[in-house]
Amino acid sequence: MTRRLLLALLPLLLLGALLAIIIRTGPADAVRGEHFPPVERLTFQRVTLEPGAIVAGVMNDGPDTVTIAQVQVDDAFWTFTADNGVALRHLGRTTLRIPYPWVEGEAHVVRLLTSTGTAFEHEIPVAVETPTLNARFFGIFTLIGLYVGVIPVVIGLLWFPFMTRVSDHGMDFLLALTVGLLAFLLIDGAAEGFEAAGLLPESFQGAVLFALAAAGAYLLLEGLGAWLKGHGRAADKGYGGWVLAVLIAVGIGLHNFGEGLAIGSAFALGEAALGTLLIVGFTLHNTTEGLAIVAPLARERRRVALGGLATLGLIGGVPTIAGAWLGGFVYSPVWSVVFLAIGVGAIAQVVGQIVRQMAREGSVARMLATGPVLAGLFAGFAVMYVTGMLVG
């Protein structure tokens, strides 16, 4: 036993010794030389505007210590205070408070000069006071969430009575439509997630973080599905319609949470203007999500209580509100990536489940190759694409 433990620990001990040698001798320093400038990398985190002040969170994302020597705002040296000092070690953070008379609705540039004269810039595209946690903004963000997430999804659910009355071929078409819709959200969420990941400090390894969170969500939902199936005493061939509907609602809910985050933060950053067409486009776009949730229930032609439908709608829609709150008040790019990834993982799991169920015990390839399914897939994707154009 001790022998086995020793054998397990031996490589670790050797690794420790190797690390000690590397740190002691510093082979990299031999290459860099004495006067080689340090590698400096500062990343701006949350930047907020208060009356008469800009507050900027800054993180040292590089390997060497960075000292913030001076701050310039709009090409003028400006005084500042730092709550955690100005010398930041690897991954060290500080918050700078700059008493600057910013101008509402105009752009500003904050520039940090390090002790070596390296400059790091952050642009505030449109200066607006950052919302603080108060009832007024809470109400606004709740309304935003309702109108973006909850109401369109619930409207989509109202197709349920119609869907229970369509033929088998029609049902295949509708399920395939759902898969098309979800596939669109999958690609869209992944694209936005990777874009957000690219803007993270390098130490966070945005792309890997995204993949990790997506895989985690996928596996978690698989587990949840298996658990629900056990409780619902469904047949072995797949999830029951209800379980599948819940899973789809959860997946869409997680996706909408990520959307809410982006919306809330955009709103907090003051990027707001008018556009009736955009509102219309958005409503159309998200209504289809309700359709996706009830499709598996309609397929079983079972009766569902109104309360059940409402629950599904809330699971799918309400996370938008929570996302908008979080995005508006405590926005962080890291969480944005994580939640977009969770949404993607969840949707991937749901797509897999629906496809498996559509195929029943048969071949997936043969099932996909039928007319109604192909038409449904294409239609689902196309509907999302066209309504997506309306919102950007």
Added chain:
Amino acid sequence: MLELTRRAWLRATGLASLAGSVIGGARLAGQTAGSPRAYHPRHDAHVMGTVGRTSAAGFNPSAYVRSWNFSELPPDERSRFYRETPRGDGTLLREYEIFAVDREIEIAPGLFFPAWTYNGQVPGPTIRATEGDRIRITFKNLGTHPHSIHFHSWHPPEMDGALAGQEVHPGETFVYEFDADPFGLHHYHCHTVPLKRHIHKGLYGAFIVDPKQGRPPADELVMVMNAFDTNFDVENDVYAVNTVANAYVHEPIRVQVGRLIRIYLVNFTEFDPVNSFHLHAMFFDVYRTGTLLTPSEKTDTLMLCQAERAILETRFRYPGDFMFHAHQTEFAELGWMGLFLAEEGRTT
């Protein structure tokens, strides 16, 4: 921070208007309907500027401003860099030891610039002679790149320091020798290529030649307008007069009311085509290049091109603080701003 995709942006814009219409009277941040909100507390003029103070061990702008021919050094140390020997015709032989050396200099509190310097300082030591004196400069290059000294003055081409083959390589020495002529305010700088870099890294200084009969006694000040491109993107990040941003805001130049003040003003700002000098609440006589003894204009704002210079003369009429700065307000806010403190009945 997350850069929003166009889609996310449009989405948010649509939503905001939606929310706005839903809640009726509630106004949203970002929309300026109705009366503007009072966003800011009273502006405090003192929040602009640099934070902290430069190290006392480094370059001292307050000493530099009234120094020439190493007059800021104690006599025994001064003699190592500067010697005067009378000549038969009543003029002087002035001998200087100038060396080029790489040095990190503090151009704003905590902000260091990897400079190339004459005698470890930027601007280099001010050289001052009387018309007709012989100047002999032993120039030693202790730096890591070839350098030279190119004077703006009358001199034979061998002493130009700019022609091909005239650069002084690291470890080498060259002796520049010429007569101080004409009287006026001149300067010197390194003329090794790439010229932009050799100049903006700090190799320049003022060169004053007094007329034989001298100028009226005055409180004399040397001011070199300069700037630094700290991140080497061919744009200046820090501006100053005499190198240290806002140095004379934190330590105003003390002058006496009623006394003649003479400012030797040189522009060595690289990258920006012009710089300027503006003195608050006052006017001054301008002697461009200082080569004539009659002023060419009386003004409160003077523009100088790169390498242009002028002698300014004035007297403070009132006691108190007088701001001076570039009237390119951007330069002023990036450090080229200072204060005079005029006092009654004080002898400098």
